[in-house]
Every structure is written in C-alpha cells, then in structure tokens.
Amino acid sequence: MASEPGIETAAAGLRRQLADLLEKDRRLLSPQWRAAVESVPRHAFIPRFYREGDAPGVTAWEPVTPEGVGQEEWLRLVYSDETWMTQFDGQDVDWTDPKPISNAAPTSSSTLPSLVVRMLEDLDVHEGMNVLEIGTGTGYSTALMCHRLGDENVTSIETDEGVARRARKALTTCGYHPRLLVGDGRAGYLDGARYDRLIATCGFRNIPPAWLEQVLPGGVILTTLRGWLRSLGLVKLTLTRDSASGWFSEDGPSFMIARQQDAPESFGMVPDPEDGTTRKATYGPDVLTSSGPGFLAQLAAPDARFFSMPVEGGAISTFVLDSVTDSFAVLAPTDNGWQVRQGGPRRLWDAVESSVAIWEEYGSPSTAAFGVTASRDAQVVWLGNPNGPQWPLPS
Incomplete structure (x- = not known):
C-alpha cells in the first residue's frame, strides 16, 4: 500500500482530472470554484462508502474501502463523478466489519461532484458573502465553500448527529472551521442571519418560512422542492422585502x-x-412515472403516494392514496383503456388529469417553464408567469 504522501500525490492528480472533466462539461465555470475543487480532498470526506451492486433483483449496496478494493481503485472511485452512499435508514454503518446492504433506504450520501459544483456556481456567490447551508452531509460541499469564501462566512446545519460529527472531524482535519450546527434545517439559524445566500442539499415540500426571514432582500435561496410521489426539481429564488420568487431549472x-x-x-x-x-380515465397510471406528467401529478396531489397490486387475483390495479385527507383513486385496466374509482374529500385523479391537460395545452413544456412564489401567507408553483395556472405547495 502506498505511503501517505503517495496518497496525497495521487489524489491531487485525480482532483485536477476531475476539474478538467467538470470544466469540459460546463459544470465548472469559474477559476475560484476550480481552485476549490483542486484543493479540497474529497477522499477525506468519504474514506469509506457504499456503491450500488449490479446483481439482478433487489437493490443491494456493496461497501467500498481501501482495504476491500485496493487503494488505487478506492481513490479512482472517490474522484469519479458519482454519488456514493454513506448511511442507510438513519443508522451508522459498522465500518469495522462492513457488510453488503439490501432492503434499506439511503439517508446520507456524497453527491456527485458535477451537481455539487453546478449548484455552487448557480448560487452566484461573491467575496465576503454570508452563506447558510442546509444539509452538511459528509462536509465536502461545506469545505468547497470554506475554501471559496472563508470559514467565517459559512454556516452549515445537519439534522443527524452522527453525520454531523463525522463531517466536523473531516473538516477540522482538512483545516476548515465553519460554524456547524445540529438541528432542523427548516428553522435556519437566526443568530447568524441575515444571509446573502442559502443552499439546501436535501429536498423540501415547501420553502420554510424561517428562510424567508433570514435571507437578505436581493439574496438567493437555492433548493430542491419535492414531494412524496417524486422530486419537482431545483429552484432558484430571489428575495424581495415580502416574498421570494424564481424558476425551476431545466434538469x-x-x-x-x-x-x-x-x-x-x-x-x-x-x-x-x-x-x-x-x-x-383519460390517462392511465403511467402519468405518475413519466417525467413531465409526473411533475404535474406531484403538484396536483402533493400528499399522495401510489403502489400497484393484483386485485382479487385479477389484473394489476394502481392505488393512489392520500393519507392526509383519506382520499383515494384506484386505476384498473379495461378492454380499451383505464377506469378510475375515486373517493374521499379530494378527487385525486380529477386533479391529476386536469393538471396534465393544462400542461399539454401549454405545449408540454419542461420544468424550466415553471416558477415558484413564496411568501409568509402562501406558496405556489406557477406555469409561464406568476399570473398563469397555479398549484399551491403543501403548508
């Protein structure tokens, strides 16, 4: 196994290669962020991680450690443009004897560098700006911001104590000392306000009101909005005195x-x-999983989820259930399409079909045609412009 100086030399070369790749792909645009990518050692933040296995059937995850795959391959994977999982079901991994994992939901990860850098570029920071990060995770993106802006201008909140502890250790080892907090990111951090920029690396069902209070007018909130059906996508909002408004990204x-x-x-x-x-039914259950219609379905039924199963030993039906209002829609195949059976306070499938029809009427646009306006009193997604068709976000 190579010596520690050998690791650092190899890692420095891989960071330059990664920066070249991100620059070529137009993710990395500015020399300041390139300097950060070339300087921050990602391997210090993910010394061990999991990757998805390639066996058919149930999704399984395989541990990746220098001891298990060899130091050279481990470093190569660390500096590849991939997302690596670091926690499942909110439970810390026993790295003294790591085992393959299946039937588990990832709950913490190191996001692929191209997305990290793209979001940091979109944040449009300048020297001296004060930034609040929601979701410290491994601490890698926190370190990039510390390198770019200085430790004193970076505050980061992580909800999981174990994840936060490991991030703090990695950041300290690398010489970075931002303000790190453990708590509910929806509350922000009032004592550090007001912020020029806020960036969130986890998805939210709406824009937390505290963020609107803690970001300066003219400042930016960059976050992903998502629901229980699917993600809506990345939205960049600019603050005014009373509200925040902006557009979803293309992808x-x-x-x-x-x-x-x-x-x-x-x-x-x-x-x-x-x-x-x-x-x-005008539309079948495939609208729930299609990219464009699925976006509209999430807007139309923000509290719903769905699953499919055979009914009375017959054909497979899709159940769309809203556990908040106890509304339901059941889609079953017929000889010439689909039928829907609905009940409860909301007609879920009526709302979905109406929203998809509006989207088609507007030319089936990408998510970049949608925007968000969020105030203390109401939050809506709109199509085309703030006076266009609107869907309220869940409160």
Whole structure:
C-alpha cells in the first residue's frame, strides 16, 4: 500500500482530472470554484462508502474501502463523478466489519461532484458573502465553500448527529472551521442571519418560512422542492422585502427529502371494492412515472403516494392514496383503456388529469417553464408567469 504522501500525490492528480472533466462539461465555470475543487480532498470526506451492486433483483449496496478494493481503485472511485452512499435508514454503518446492504433506504450520501459544483456556481456567490447551508452531509460541499469564501462566512446545519460529527472531524482535519450546527434545517439559524445566500442539499415540500426571514432582500435561496410521489426539481429564488420568487431549472436533480418532512409510514387506508365512484380515465397510471406528467401529478396531489397490486387475483390495479385527507383513486385496466374509482374529500385523479391537460395545452413544456412564489401567507408553483395556472405547495 502506498505511503501517505503517495496518497496525497495521487489524489491531487485525480482532483485536477476531475476539474478538467467538470470544466469540459460546463459544470465548472469559474477559476475560484476550480481552485476549490483542486484543493479540497474529497477522499477525506468519504474514506469509506457504499456503491450500488449490479446483481439482478433487489437493490443491494456493496461497501467500498481501501482495504476491500485496493487503494488505487478506492481513490479512482472517490474522484469519479458519482454519488456514493454513506448511511442507510438513519443508522451508522459498522465500518469495522462492513457488510453488503439490501432492503434499506439511503439517508446520507456524497453527491456527485458535477451537481455539487453546478449548484455552487448557480448560487452566484461573491467575496465576503454570508452563506447558510442546509444539509452538511459528509462536509465536502461545506469545505468547497470554506475554501471559496472563508470559514467565517459559512454556516452549515445537519439534522443527524452522527453525520454531523463525522463531517466536523473531516473538516477540522482538512483545516476548515465553519460554524456547524445540529438541528432542523427548516428553522435556519437566526443568530447568524441575515444571509446573502442559502443552499439546501436535501429536498423540501415547501420553502420554510424561517428562510424567508433570514435571507437578505436581493439574496438567493437555492433548493430542491419535492414531494412524496417524486422530486419537482431545483429552484432558484430571489428575495424581495415580502416574498421570494424564481424558476425551476431545466434538469432538476433529486435529493433525499428532509427527514422532518418524510412521508408517514402508512400509505393510508386501502378502500373497499365498493367504495367511491367510477368513471373512464383519460390517462392511465403511467402519468405518475413519466417525467413531465409526473411533475404535474406531484403538484396536483402533493400528499399522495401510489403502489400497484393484483386485485382479487385479477389484473394489476394502481392505488393512489392520500393519507392526509383519506382520499383515494384506484386505476384498473379495461378492454380499451383505464377506469378510475375515486373517493374521499379530494378527487385525486380529477386533479391529476386536469393538471396534465393544462400542461399539454401549454405545449408540454419542461420544468424550466415553471416558477415558484413564496411568501409568509402562501406558496405556489406557477406555469409561464406568476399570473398563469397555479398549484399551491403543501403548508
């Protein structure tokens, strides 16, 4: 195994290669962020991690350590443009004897560098700006910001104590000393306000009101909005005195949802076969998983989730259940399409179909045609302009 100086020399070369790749792909645009990428040792922040296995069937994750795959391969993977998982189901990994993991949900990761850098470039920071980061994670993006802006201008909040502890250790080892906090990122950090920029590396169902209070007028909030069906995407908002407004990006990333806003364990009550009223469906369940229609479905049914299963030993039906209002829609195949059976306070499939129809009427645009306006009183997603069709975000 190579000596420690040998590791650092190899890592420095790999960082330059990574910066070259990100620059070529137009993710890395400024010399200041390139200097950060070339300087911050990602391997210090993910000394061990998991990658997805390639065996068919259930998704399984394989541990990656210098001892397990060899130091050269470990370093190569660390500096590849990939997301690596570092925690599952909110539980710390026993790295003294790491095992493959299956039937588990990733709850912390090191995001692929191209996305990290793209978001930092989108944040449009300048010297002396004060930045609040929601979701410290491994601390890698925190370190990039410290390198660019100085430790005294970076505050980062992490909800998981174990994740925060490891990030703090890695940052300190690398010589970075930002303000690090453990808590609910939705509350921000009032004592450090007001901030010129706020960046979130986990998904939220809405814009937390505290952020609107703590970011300066003219400042920027960069976050991912998502729901229980899917991610809506990355949105960049500019603050005014009373509200924040801005647009979704063209190809929004998907981040893990903030733990405080995760979906309830129960999907809700499965309706009895005789419940609800039935009609012919204009759209089938594929709209839930298609990129454009799925975006509209999330807006139209923000508290819903879905699953599919055979009904009474027959054809597979798709159940769309809203555990907040106890509304439901059940889609079943027919000889010439689909039928839907709906019940509860909200007609879920009516709302989905109406929203998809509006999207088609506007020419089936990308997410970049949608924007958000958030104030203390209301938060809406709109299409085309703030006076166009609107969908409220969940409060």
